[in-house]
Amino acid sequence: MGTHRARTRPAMAAALFCTTCVGASGSDDGTSEDTIHYEVSFPNATHHEAxxxxxxxALPPGPLEIRMSRTSPGRYALHEFAKNxxxxxxxxxxxxxLEASRPDLHxxxxxxxDGTVSVRYTLFADRIDGTYASVDRGGANLNIPAS
Incomplete structure (x- = not known):
């Protein structure tokens, strides 16, 4: 599998990975300098990793709080997606x-x-059920809250 590159509005990137305490606005075409960028690749799909x-x-001064979703729409249980x-x-x-403190699991x-923060992580994804994410050599199903 290859690499997927995207430029998106802040709400979409936040939904993909996190909710932040800061927002950025961009133009409708996503070309603004304060647009959040994300990239997903699958170099180890055999082991279910993304x-x-x-x-x-363009972050303001002060701490950036990043949160991973704990639930999935339509599901009433906590799934603690950050465990993956x-x-x-x-x-x-x-x-x-940069060091990050972990006030809790998510x-x-x-x-x-310095006004820009780059976050890289590995996602374990081996469960295709509508709640979690799945990655294998045949493809990927990235459920937004779980990714």
Missing amino acids: EVEIEFP VYNVRIADGSGRP QWTVSGH
């Missing part, structure tokens, strides 16, 4: 690694950024 990268540009996220790497716009708080 690699996700999200870039949050690992190998999290966070950097600022110049590539300098949240990362990033301080000390």
